[in-house]
Amino acid sequence: MAEIKKAKIDVSDGALIPEKEDKGAFSAWRISFFGALALIVLLPIVSPDPFWRILKFLPDGVLRTFQVTVMSIVLSLVVGLFTGLGRISRIRAVNRIATVYVEVIRGIPLLVQLFYIYYAMGKIVQVPRITAAVTAMTVCYGAYMGEIFRAGIQSISKGQMEAALALGLTRTQAMWKVILPQTFKVILPPVGNEFIALLKDSSLVSILAVSDLLRRGREFASRTFYYFETYTIVALVYLVMTLFFSRLVALMEERLDKRER
Amino acid sequence: MSDRIRIRNASKHFGTLEAVRNASFSVAKGEVVLVIGPSGSGKSTLLRCVNRLENLTSGEIYIDEDCVTDPHADIRKIREEVGMVFQSFNLFPHLSALGNIILAPRTVKKMERHEAEELGRALLERVGLADKISAYPDQLSGGQQQRVAIARALAMNPKVMLFDEPTSALDPEMIKEVLDVMVDLAREGMTMLVVSHEMGFARAAAHKVVFMDNGEVIETGHPDIIFKTPREERTQRFLDHIL
Numbered sequence: 001m002a003e004i005k006k007a008k009i010d011v012s013d014g015a016l017i018p019e020k021e022d023k024g025a026f027s028a029w030r031i032s033f034f035g036a037l038a039l040i041v042l043l044p045i046v047s048p049d050p051f052w053r054i055l056k057f058l059p060d061g062v063l064r065t066f067q068v069t070v071m072s073i074v075l076s077l078v079v080g081l082f083t084g085l086g087r088i089s090r091i092r093a094v095n096r097i098a099t100v101y102v103e104v105i106r107g108i109p110l111l112v113q114l115f116y117i118y119y120a121m122g123k124i125v126q127v128p129r130i131t132a133a134v135t136a137m138t139v140c141y142g143a144y145m146g147e148i149f150r151a152g153i154q155s156i157s158k159g160q161m162e163a164a165l166a167l168g169l170t171r172t173q174a175m176w177k178v179i180l181p182q183t184f185k186v187i188l189p190p191v192g193n194e195f196i197a198l199l200k201d202s203s204l205v206s207i208l209a210v211s212d213l214l215r216r217g218r219e220f221a222s223r224t225f226y227y228f229e230t231y232t233i234v235a236l237v238y239l240v241m242t243l244f245f246s247r248l249v250a251l252m253e254e255r256l257d258k259r260e261r
Numbered sequence: 262m263s264d265r266i267r268i269r270n271a272s273k274h275f276g277t278l279e280a281v282r283n284a285s286f287s288v289a290k291g292e293v294v295l296v297i298g299p300s301g302s303g304k305s306t307l308l309r310c311v312n313r314l315e316n317l318t319s320g321e322i323y324i325d326e327d328c329v330t331d332p333h334a335d336i337r338k339i340r341e342e343v344g345m346v347f348q349s350f351n352l353f354p355h356l357s358a359l360g361n362i363i364l365a366p367r368t369v370k371k372m373e374r375h376e377a378e379e380l381g382r383a384l385l386e387r388v389g390l391a392d393k394i395s396a397y398p399d400q401l402s403g404g405q406q407q408r409v410a411i412a413r414a415l416a417m418n419p420k421v422m423l424f425d426e427p428t429s430a431l432d433p434e435m436i437k438e439v440l441d442v443m444v445d446l447a448r449e450g451m452t453m454l455v456v457s458h459e460m461g462f463a464r465a466a467a468h469k470v471v472f473m474d475n476g477e478v479i480e481t482g483h484p485d486i487i488f489k490t491p492r493e494e495r496t497q498r499f500l501d502h503i504l
Contacts (some may be wrong), residue, residue, distance in 0.1 A: 161412075162314050163351035167365035167417060168341035176370060181355045 031241040036236045043233070050226045054217075061216030064236065066214060067158065068202045070080045072137035073195050075136065079138055080145020085175070087150040105143035111204050113140050118208050133205035141198055148194065150188035153179055185256055192249030196242050203238070213237060263477065264323075264462045265290045265421055265452045266311060271320035273306050275474075280306040283320070287472040288421075293453045293466050295484070295493075299499055300472035304456045305348075309424050312336075312343045322376065324421060341369060344414030348426040350406045352398040358385060359394045362416045369417070377416075382434070384412035388442050392484040404435030408442055415446075458503055463488070472496045 012233035044052035086098025105113070117136040121127050128136075148166045156179050164174035218232035266288040273281040279500045281303040286339040288294045296304045309315045311322055313329055313336050315429075322329045327339050353361050362384055363377040372380070378483050382390055388408040398406055414422060424443065428436045440462045447453055447466035455462070463470060463484050472495075480493050491497050 015350055076318060157349075157351075159347060159349055159351035160353065163345075163347060163353070164364075165337075166312055166314065166340055166343070167343040168337055168369045170337055173368050177364060182353075184354070191370070
């Protein structure tokens with residue numbers, strides 16, 4: 001597991017975060033984003049049936065998708081923080097537990113984890129589908145977030161910890177007051193990327209009959225048999241969302257860079 | 262004369278590399294001791310053992326009555342009283358100059374904010390940076406950063422200050438501003454252990470010079486004697502290189 005230390009961490013399959021140079025009128029991002037947006041607007045105008053009906057049917061699903069994504073990302077950040085701290089802990093048992101967690105979770109497909117947690121939890125208590133979905137996403141993404149936190153913490157120069165210890169801070173105080181505040185800045189881009197990846201992966205929860213964007217599309221299509229048209233719109237809506245957030249992440253990154261100067 | 266720092270038969274091995282071999286010397290209260298020697302001679306390693314950023318392989322280091330090298334010693338408590346200044350400054354980049362200085366008093370000593378800020382302001386004034394109170398490290402020159410780092414260490418009111426090549430990372434025109442602060446500190450009676458090759462500082466402030474080579478203390482003496490008439494040939498050879 002020897003990884004080369006670097007300040008910029010790249011561990012994700014979220015989305016292509018636009019580069020700063022990528023700013024022309026015909027950048028790949030602009031073509032995709034505005035192209036998708038134009039199709040979403042134009043198709044219902046050109047042929048309201050079925051496109052306008054599809055579009056009216058989907059907003060509930062978009063909201064549910066957001067709900068699952070935001071809840072999962074917030075919880076996985078918390079899990080990831082403690083997993084990352086565990087991964088660098090000097091206490092052997094803690095270190096092992098965190099590492100095993102990461103290894104196990106990264107080795108099981110998210111879809112399998114979803115089934116597993118839903119039916120495993122169902123054996124003990126009947127939980128709402130959405131709780132099972134968010135739990136599974138959190139458990140899964142917590143492991144990836146843990147690796148991001150670990151890499152972020154390790155990217156902070158050793159001198160920072162030494163300076164804090166030399167002043168009389170405890171290791172824990174140094175971690176919370178000196179190392180982690182610097183880590184948050186470093187991990188913002190990969191966390192943004194994970195957010196986008198999670199947004200896409202949240203479509204898997206439709207398998208538990210959580211009525212997210214994909215599920216809503218499926219419901220509409222199976223009722224009306226407009227499969228092609230419905231999934232076109234569903235795909236375009238996902239695309240617009242992920243491209244929107246990838247731009248947002250890029251902007252936040254830029255702003256952080258500027259504030260540093 | 263009462264010793265503030267006593268280093269007794271200190272050895273430090275990194276694997277098979279003997280970075281420090283059987284080094285012994287002491288620093289009296291109010292004394293300024295300069296450690297010189299070629300790079301790789303173990304002087305920085307030895308200094309880092311004094312506040313246990315590194316652990317000695319064998320030997321003892323005492324600060325007053327406290328045995329630093331005792332595994333049961335409350336090293337955190339001892340570190341409160343031992344200020345350290347690093348070659349690469351190691352200021353906290355997410356905090357302003359004032360924020361850097363008040364972090365430890367606030368966190369470790371639980372000092373009230375206004376009290377800590379007053380202290381921070383006074384210290385920044387002392388190192389000549391009263392106008393940089395809210396500047397962030399990356400807005401400061403190397404010399405200014407190092408002066409903030411000295412102020413930060415002083416904020417814990419230490420009884421000993423360690424300097425690990427404090428001017429080696431600085432452009433020549435900034436060295437003087439840092440040395441001036443260090444000389445002032447020495448004149449005020451601070452006990453200082455300094456790893457550096459700055460002859461200007463040695464002449465102005467050092468009471469004693471320790472020459473190390475290859476992990477060993479070769480000779481110890483008054484700066485005038487070490488620099489002008491060293492006993493050991495190795496010392497002479499080293500001085501020929503740097504003077």
